[in-house]
Amino acid sequence: MTLPRIELLLALLGAAAMVLAAMATPWMKFVLTIALAKGIAVLGIMLLLRAGQVSFGHALYVALGAYAVAFLAPALPDAALLLPAAALVTTIAGTIIGLFVSRYREIFFGMLNLALSMVFYSMLEKFYHYTKGTDGIRVPSLGVAGLQLDRVTYEWTVFGTALALAFCFGLFARVYLASPMGQALAAIKTRETRLDFMGVSSRNVLLAAYVLSAMMAGCAGALIAMTSRHVTPLLSYWTASGELVFIAILGGAGGVLGPFLGAVAYELVRVYAAATVADMWQMILGAVLLLVILFARGGIWGLVSVRLQRRRTA
C-alpha cells in the first residue's frame, strides 16, 4: 500500500471516528465542527508554509468570512448561500491584499499580514454602530437550501458540511501541491531565483497560494459563525492568528492531514485542560506545544508518517 493511499484511508478512518464521537456526545459535535473549520484555515496556512512563508494574520480572513455571514444572514438566512458568499468575499479580499503582500518574504510577509489583521480588528471594534463593537453580532438561526431545520438536524448539517469541505479541500490541496504550481512553492522556500531563471513568476505562484489560503480561511470563518452563532472582533485578534500557526506546528506541515490532526488535538487539549483546571489551560497548551517543538519537530503528522514509513521498510 502506498503512502498516499494510507493517508486517504487514515482520513476516512479519522472522519468515521469523528462521526462516532459526535454521535456519542452531542457537545463533541460542536467542538469537532470548530476543529474542522480551524483545520481548513490551517490547511491554507500550510500552503504558504510550503513556500517558507508564515502568515501571522490569517485570522483576518477567518473573521471576514464570519462577519460576512453575520452581516448577510438577516437578508439571506440560508447557509447554502452564505457559505459561497463568504468564500467569494474573502477571495476578493485575499486577491487585493495578496497583490501587495506577495511582494514580501519572511518576516516582512508575516508582519504585514499581522498588521492588516489588526487593522481589521480595530475597524470591527471602532465602527461601533455597524459592528456592535466587542459585544459582537448574533447570527440568526439559518435554513439550509430552503429547508428550516430543527436545532439538532442543523448542527448535524453544519458538522457534515465542515467534514465534506475538509475532505474536498484536503484532496484539492494534495493535487495542488503535486502540481507544478505546488512544486514551485517549495522552490520559493529553497531558492527563489531559480524560479526566475525558469521563467516562472514567483510572485504569481505565491499570490495563487495566498488567494487559496484566504478562501479556505473564509470558509472556516463562515463555518465558525454558523456553529457558534455569535461573532466578535476577537476572531481577528492576533492571538487568533497565533492559534492557527500554533495548530500548524502542532499538526505538522508535512501532509494535508496534519492541519486537521493538529486542530482536533488542539481543541480537545483545550477543552479537557479547561475542564480539569479552568484557570491553567494556557499553561497546559503551552506545555504541549513545547513538547512538540522539543521532541516531535514534524508535529503529530510527522510522528505518524515516520511510523508508517518504518513499517513499510521493515
Added chain:
Amino acid sequence: MSSSFQLGRRQALAAGFGSVLLPSALSAQAPAQRPSEIKIGITTFLSGPASVFGVPGRNAAEMLAEEINREGGIGGVPVRLFFVDEAPGIDHLVGEFRRLVQNERVDVMFASISSGSCLACTPLGEELRKVTLLWDCGTQRIFEERRYQYAFRTQANATPEILAPLLYLLKTRPDFRTVAVLNQDYAWGRDSWEIWKTAMDALKPGTRVVAELFPRFGATDFSAEVTRLLALRPDVILSTSWGGELDTFIRQAAERRLFERSTFVLPLAESSLERVGRSLPAGHIVGSRGDHWHQHPRPANPQALQRFVEGYRRRYNAYPIYPTYHMAQAFSALRAAHAKAMQANGGNWPSDAQLAAAFPGLEFETPTARMRIREDGQGLEPQLIGTTLHSDRFPFAVMDNMVVFPPELVTAPVGQNSVAWLRTLTPDMVNRVPDPIRAG
C-alpha cells in the same frame, strides 16, 4: 496482508473511542427526581484584564458554595461548581457551555461578566432549555430586544448603573456647564456614554460636551488625554473605565493634579478603591454597579453583610468588590427560586421548566437589600452612589454622602427601550432622588 490487519486494529480503536464516550450519553434521561448534587456552571474571566472581576467572582462563588453546603445545601442537596474561562473567546465559551449542559448535566448556568458572552450564552441557554442566570454582565440589550423563558438577571443593567451617578451629580453639584468623557474604546465604553449623554440631554439640556476621549482598550498611558483635559478644564469628567486602566488613569491624573480642576464621576470605581489607595482624592463621585459597599449605611440585614465582608476578607485578604456581591445575589436568587419551585410542585424536586417558572416575580435577599426579578427577567437592584472621603479607619478613599437609589426610579420600565425611555425623562426627576446619608 499486514495492511488489512492494520485496518482492523484502527477500526477497533475507532470503535473503542466511540464506546468510551457513549455511557455518559446513555445516562441522559433523568426524570425530575432529587439528584445527589446540584451542579452549577459558572462562566467568568479567569485570565486576561477582566480577571480583576472574574477571579473575585470565582472566589466568592467558592466561599458561598462551601457555606451553603455546610448548612445542608439547596433543598437538602449539596452544590458543586464548574468554572469556565471567558477569556479565550466566544467559540470556546459556547462550546464549554454546551459541554456543561449536555455532558456534565449542570442544573443551572451562571453566565458571564462580558456583555458579548451574555449575548451569546442567553439564546443558547434558551435553546438548550437550561435556566441561565446572568450574574454580572451589563448590557441592557438582552431583555429589551427579546423575551426569554429560561434566562434571568439577578442584578441591574447598564441603564440604572449610569443614570444613578448622573442623578447624583445633578442633585449634589447641579451647577456644572461642561462635561468631558474618557471611556475605554469598546462596547461598554460606548454604550455607557450613549446612556449618559441621552439622559444628560433630557435632564440638563444645554450642557456642553467639550471632549469625547476613547483611548484604546488596554491602554497604559493616558498622558495625552490628561494634558487635553487639563487644557479644556471641564467641570465634570466622566469615566466608566475599570480595572487596570481605571487604576492607571486615576494615578496619572492625580500626579498631574487633574482632580483639583474637575469633578470626576467614576461609576465603577468601587472596585478600584482599595487598589489605588490614597491616590484617589476626596470629593469625587464613585459608584459600584449596584448597592455594593462594605460600609453600606443602611443594609437590610447588617449581620449578613458583616458576615459576608468579614468571611471574604479572612479568606482572600481583600475587601469584597461588586462582582462578589453579584455572585452572592445569583446564589441567593437560586436558593429562593428553588424553594419557591419546590413548594409549587408539592414538595417534589422541580424540573428545569418548573425552576424557570419560579423566577419571574421572585423576591430574594442580598447582603444589602431585598431584590425582585421583574416579569421580563430583569432584576431590580438598588444603586448606591457616594462621594469619596479620606478617613483614618481605611488606607484608601471611602464613600460619604451616599444616596441609595430605589431601582424603580432608575430602571427603564418593562418592554421599553432604555435609550427611548431616557429621552422621555424630565429635569424634575432630580427632585425624586432620596437624600444623601452621611458615612457612620
